[in-house]
Structures are given as structure tokens and as C-alpha cells.
Amino acid sequence: MPNCAFAIMKNLSRAVAALCLAAGCLPAHADLAWSGADGAWDDASQWSSGSVPTAADFVRIDYIGAVTLAGPADAAKELTSHAALSQHGGHFQVVGTADLFGSYDLGGTAQADVGRIYVQAAGRLGLTGSGASLAVVEGIFSSGEFAVDAGATVGAESIDNYAHMSVDGASVSANSMINHPAAALTVSGAGGQLTINGALTNQGSVTASDAGRIAVHSLDNHASVEVNAGRFEFVSMKNFGTLAVQQAGGALVGTDNLTNGGTLTVGNGAEAALDTIDNDGEFVASGNAAVSLVSMDNRASGVVRLLDTATFSSVDSIVNRGRFTAAAGTQVSVGQFQQFAGTTALGGGRFETTNGRGLILAGGTLEGRGDITGLLKTEAGATLTPGDAGAPVGTFAIAGDLVLGGLFDVQLAGLGGTAIDHLTATGHATLGGTLAVSLLGGFDPLAGDAFDLITANGFDGAFAQVLLPALGGGRRFELGIAGNVLRLKVAAVPLPATALPFLLGGLATILGARRRVCA
Structure with missing residues (x-):
């Protein structure tokens, strides 16, 4: 009371x-x-x-x-x-x-x-x-x-604060604070510190710069927070505005849950060390930013974008139902990655799972290319499709086992490795689900052409369904395993036995006509 x-x-x-x-x-x-x-x-x-x-x-x-x-x-x-x-x-x-x-x-x-x-x-x-x-x-x-x-x-x-508050190389503490609309709060300088033992509610702009430090128990952000070579520490946070951590020396540190319904960016050498994230907004790491966390739930409308040479690590698990993108040059290391819906797009960087549970697709799509360390498993309802809209053919190199139980969507654009969707696995490959093959750009393979779809250290299982394009012209696709390779070949269709007498009779007629002409 x-x-x-x-x-x-x-x-x-x-x-x-x-x-x-x-x-x-x-x-x-x-x-x-x-x-x-x-x-x-x-x-x-x-x-x-x-x-x-x-x-x-x-x-x-x-x-x-x-x-x-x-x-x-x-x-x-x-x-x-x-x-x-x-x-x-x-x-x-x-x-x-x-x-x-x-x-x-x-x-x-x-x-x-x-x-x-x-x-x-x-x-x-x-x-x-x-x-x-x-x-x-x-x-x-x-x-x-x-x-x-x-x-x-x-x-x-x-x-x-309804107007302008600045803390430069000094110390301010309170049990609660409201930074009202259009108000500006800046904390800067070595020794500059704002400590809020309870809640900081921000409806204006908050900036921690030049070694300035802000430490709060909870942040409720509805406007703008910038950390420019400063430090922002929190126990819990709800971000419905924009929060940007920029420049080397900038740090965002959280020890409990962060709910992001706005835009949160970490870039240009800044760091973020976080606990759990519920992401319903946009989370971006760029430049050579370093993001480490315990776990993340990327919800249906959530977007995670890792760009440039950013690193992203999680000691526990990432759950994806939205869109998770890791561009070329990025490094992702997570205990486990589970996807139930949405899309994971890898652009050529490194993606590693560390606790043996692997990258598990129970739904949605994995697209792109790059190196994957650990188990890669697709289940019914999930789609694995190397390549993306920008470059429709791609390769995933898997340092571990491969288990296919969903849709494996393969595109063929020509002969040679760079024109064929391809998977390589250093471990064992278990086949299942559906294999669907399509031809790109008017490519029309010839009899005798062969396409290596999967290279692995042994195979078992079989696809429940194989969907292959019709070739015509007396050609057909044949799927088989040759050693450590799952190979798709183009073969000539053999003539049916009932057609042989007709063809032989026709040939005799042609030869007889030629004799009469010669006589």
C-alpha cells in the first residue's frame, strides 16, 4: 500500500x-x-x-x-x-x-x-x-x-525533461525519468553518467556519446536513442522507436529481455551484448559490428539483416518466423537455429551451429549460398533452394550431416558447377521429402549431360517424390547415386519393341527404292 x-x-x-x-x-x-x-x-x-x-x-x-x-x-x-x-x-x-x-x-x-x-x-x-x-x-x-x-x-x-538536458563528464542519478516529446537528453564525456534505477521513458531523443554512459533498469523507447562511441546499459527494454549503436567504442549491454518493435541498428565497429530478444521490428548489424546474445525469437513480422563484415553469435538458440538475412562477409555462430516459417537468406558468409542441434527448418525457406557448419535438416513444409533472386544458382557447403525431409528445389542453368544448384556435405546425407528440378533461361540439356546435385560422405533414404521437367526429343532425366554423388543424367529414350518391325520395314523400302534408282 x-x-x-x-x-x-x-x-x-x-x-x-x-x-x-x-x-x-x-x-x-x-x-x-x-x-x-x-x-x-x-x-x-x-x-x-x-x-x-x-x-x-x-x-x-x-x-x-x-x-x-x-x-x-x-x-x-x-x-x-x-x-x-x-x-x-x-x-x-x-x-x-x-x-x-x-x-x-x-x-x-x-x-x-x-x-x-x-x-x-x-x-x-x-x-x-x-x-x-x-x-x-x-x-x-x-x-x-x-x-x-x-x-x-x-x-x-x-x-x-521537457527541453534540453545534458550530462558532460558528470553524474546524475534518479529512480525514474521521462524524456518528453521534442526533449533532448545527451550524456557525454569520460565520467559522464546517467543512472536511472527504475524506468526511463523516452519520447524525445536520447544520446550517449564520447564515452558517456547511460544505465537504466528499464527503457521504454518510443522515439530516438543513439549511442555514438558511448555506452547504454539496461536490464529490460521495449523499443518501439529507433535505437542506433554506432562507432567503435559504442556498446549496448542488456542483462534481460529486449522487445524490439521498432528499428535497432548496430554498426561501424560498435558492440551489442544482449540476453534475450523478441524481435517484431527490424534488427540490423552492419560494418564490422559485433552482436552477441543468449537467444532470439524473430517473429513473423520481424526482420534481421546482417551486412558487411558483421558478426552475430548466440550461445543458445535463434527461432525464426520472419526474415533472417546474412550477407556475404558476415559470420553467424549460434547454438541452434530453428525456423518454423519465413525465410533465411544466406548470401555467402559463414553460418555455424555449435551445440550439435544444427540448423533445423521445420517450415519456411532457406535460400542463397555459403558455408554451413553443423547439421542441416529440413522437415516437411520447409524448402531448401540454393540461389536467390539476384543469382538464382547457388551452392551450400555443409560441414556436417545433411537430412532432407522437405522440398529440395534445384535449378539448372547449364553445365558446370556455377550453373547448377549444388549441396556438399562432409557428413552423411539422408534423402527424403521432394526433389523438384527446373530449367532456367531456356537451357535445354542434351543426352549424355550430367548434373551433380549432392556430394556427401554416403547416402541413405530416398525421395518420396521426384518432380522432373519433360525434355522431349527422345530424352529423359535419370536420377541415381554414383559413389558419393547424387547425379541427374540426361539419357536417350530407348525405342519401344513394337516400333522395331515398322522401322526395319521402312528401312527395307528405302533401300529397295535406292536399288531401282541405281539400276
């Missing part, structure tokens, strides 16, 4: 903050008002009452000028300020709300404790230096500029 009450109060506080930022919040009354010009907070002559404010006083500063905080115990109960407040030492306390229409800059060894802070649209909250620190009991609600630099520290219960 206390947790529920706290959540209700926090949400109510955020609602009030939104109204304040829209209209400006002023305390119901002000006990003390600034009546002087530029000066020091602890100069009693600057105040309307002739005394320095205490933690029991409501304070209002309408003066647009410089007010310096330097006392060891400057304080107010509530503060509304249009001034340029600066503090480079001492301690400042606001028991309740500090409403900043002007600026408040902390540097040096300044320390401040505030109940809650509203930074209005033209306001600024800034901290600079390793000795500057700010502790906020409740929330920071900023529609102005919020900047923390050069080793300063900020701690708050919650942060709501």
Missing part, C-alpha cells in the same frame, strides 16, 4: 508540474521579497523584511539580476526566482519547491538540497565542477536548460 500511495503522489506531482510549466507556478504568498540590486543572498539589507530568509520563509525574487549564494546555511521554504542565482560554495536548502524562471548555477564546492525543482522555459539549472552537488527529494521538472558538467553530481527521485 505505501508503494501504491507513493506512485499516486509521484504521478500527481508530475501532473501539477505540467500545469506549472505551462502557466508558471507562484507560491500562494511570499513572506520575503528581494528588494535590492545585484548582491549576496545573506545580505539582510537586500530583503524586504531586513532579514535573511530561513527554512520557514516563502521567498520571491522578481529582480532580473545576479544573486549570489555563499553562506554556510542559506535556506528557504519555497523559492520563486527570476534572478541569475549563483552558488560556488556553502550549502543552500529549499524545503519545498524551487521555481526557476531565471538561472541557478552551482560550481566550486556548492551543495544544495531541494524538495522539488521546476525549471521554466527560459530558466536554467546548471552544475559545474567535481565539488558541486545537488540532492532533490522529489522531482526535477525542466522545460528549460538543465546542464551538469565536469564532475558535478545530481541525485533526484525523478526527472522530467
Whole structure:
């Protein structure tokens, strides 16, 4: 119950903050008002009452000028300020709300404790230096500029950013944060760190760059997150926007589930070390990116694209129901790869399964070409077709066993290895399912032509169905095993026995006619 009450109060506080930022919040009354010009907070002559404010006083500063905080115990109960407040030492306390229409800059060894802070649209909250620190009991609600630099520290219960927040070489922590629409959050520089112990909800833009680090328990992203040579750590994530990890030194690290319904890209030497991924969006690794994870479920509308020289590894399994593409130059290493629907397209890279369970196609299509290490098995309802739309003829080289139980779709475009769909297996080949052969580009083989479809270290089984194109012209295909090769040959069709007397009689008639002509 206390947790529920706290959540209700926090949400109510955020609602009030939104109204304040829209209209400006002023305390119901002000006990003390600034009546002087530029000066020091602890100069009693600057105040309307002739005394320095205490933690029991409501304070209002309408003066647009410089007010310096330097006392060891400057304080107010509530503060509304249009001034340029600066503090480079001492301690400042606001028991309740500090409403900043002007600026408040902390540097040096300044320390401040505030109940809650509203930074209005033209306001600024800034901290600079390793000795500057700010502790906020409740929330920071900023529609102005919020900047923390050069080793300063900020701690708050919650942060709501409506405009621009930057953390450069400094440390900010909170239990929750909302980055609102059109707001920008940047974390950068060595030592730059934003820690959210609970949820970070992003509806604007979030950037971790130049060694900046963002660590959250959970991320709910509906807009843009960029990690440019920075680091983003999370326990769980839901991405419905765009998340891009770029440049060498950039890293995305997750220890629990990532649900991707948007676009997630890792490229240009960046790294991603993840736990489990439910992918219903687009996942792209390019350049020389390195992606490692425990497992992935690529759902029906999910797309995985591995490009250039990217590496992709999984210690457990990948389940595919959508589209999984690995281009030439890529390297894929997974414990097991299972496909129930959709398409896996290999463009000539290396594909390895490591735990002995292999690449298993229970449905969908495997197309393309390249090297496959481990068992390759197709089951009823699955299609294995070397080649693709760009190059319809291809070869899969399998370092392991081959088990065919689905459709093996073969195209012949001519004679020679580069014109014939082909499988090679260093292990045993078990035949089953359906073999379907088609001719491409008007190719018309001649009697005596032969096509090696599978090379393996031994065969067993047989295709349940063989679909071969009709040749005509007294030719037909013949399928057989010769040693370690499954070979398709073109043979001349032998004449039926009933046609032999007719042909012999015709030949005799022709020869007799020729004798009469010669006589």
C-alpha cells in the first residue's frame, strides 16, 4: 500500500508540474521579497523584511539580476526566482519547491538540497565542477536548460525533461525519468553518467556519446536513442522507436529481455551484448559490428539483416518466423537455429551451429549460398533452394550431416558447377521429402549431360517424390547415386519393341527404292 500511495503522489506531482510549466507556478504568498540590486543572498539589507530568509520563509525574487549564494546555511521554504542565482560554495536548502524562471548555477564546492525543482522555459539549472552537488527529494521538472558538467553530481527521485538536458563528464542519478516529446537528453564525456534505477521513458531523443554512459533498469523507447562511441546499459527494454549503436567504442549491454518493435541498428565497429530478444521490428548489424546474445525469437513480422563484415553469435538458440538475412562477409555462430516459417537468406558468409542441434527448418525457406557448419535438416513444409533472386544458382557447403525431409528445389542453368544448384556435405546425407528440378533461361540439356546435385560422405533414404521437367526429343532425366554423388543424367529414350518391325520395314523400302534408282 505505501508503494501504491507513493506512485499516486509521484504521478500527481508530475501532473501539477505540467500545469506549472505551462502557466508558471507562484507560491500562494511570499513572506520575503528581494528588494535590492545585484548582491549576496545573506545580505539582510537586500530583503524586504531586513532579514535573511530561513527554512520557514516563502521567498520571491522578481529582480532580473545576479544573486549570489555563499553562506554556510542559506535556506528557504519555497523559492520563486527570476534572478541569475549563483552558488560556488556553502550549502543552500529549499524545503519545498524551487521555481526557476531565471538561472541557478552551482560550481566550486556548492551543495544544495531541494524538495522539488521546476525549471521554466527560459530558466536554467546548471552544475559545474567535481565539488558541486545537488540532492532533490522529489522531482526535477525542466522545460528549460538543465546542464551538469565536469564532475558535478545530481541525485533526484525523478526527472522530467521537457527541453534540453545534458550530462558532460558528470553524474546524475534518479529512480525514474521521462524524456518528453521534442526533449533532448545527451550524456557525454569520460565520467559522464546517467543512472536511472527504475524506468526511463523516452519520447524525445536520447544520446550517449564520447564515452558517456547511460544505465537504466528499464527503457521504454518510443522515439530516438543513439549511442555514438558511448555506452547504454539496461536490464529490460521495449523499443518501439529507433535505437542506433554506432562507432567503435559504442556498446549496448542488456542483462534481460529486449522487445524490439521498432528499428535497432548496430554498426561501424560498435558492440551489442544482449540476453534475450523478441524481435517484431527490424534488427540490423552492419560494418564490422559485433552482436552477441543468449537467444532470439524473430517473429513473423520481424526482420534481421546482417551486412558487411558483421558478426552475430548466440550461445543458445535463434527461432525464426520472419526474415533472417546474412550477407556475404558476415559470420553467424549460434547454438541452434530453428525456423518454423519465413525465410533465411544466406548470401555467402559463414553460418555455424555449435551445440550439435544444427540448423533445423521445420517450415519456411532457406535460400542463397555459403558455408554451413553443423547439421542441416529440413522437415516437411520447409524448402531448401540454393540461389536467390539476384543469382538464382547457388551452392551450400555443409560441414556436417545433411537430412532432407522437405522440398529440395534445384535449378539448372547449364553445365558446370556455377550453373547448377549444388549441396556438399562432409557428413552423411539422408534423402527424403521432394526433389523438384527446373530449367532456367531456356537451357535445354542434351543426352549424355550430367548434373551433380549432392556430394556427401554416403547416402541413405530416398525421395518420396521426384518432380522432373519433360525434355522431349527422345530424352529423359535419370536420377541415381554414383559413389558419393547424387547425379541427374540426361539419357536417350530407348525405342519401344513394337516400333522395331515398322522401322526395319521402312528401312527395307528405302533401300529397295535406292536399288531401282541405281539400276
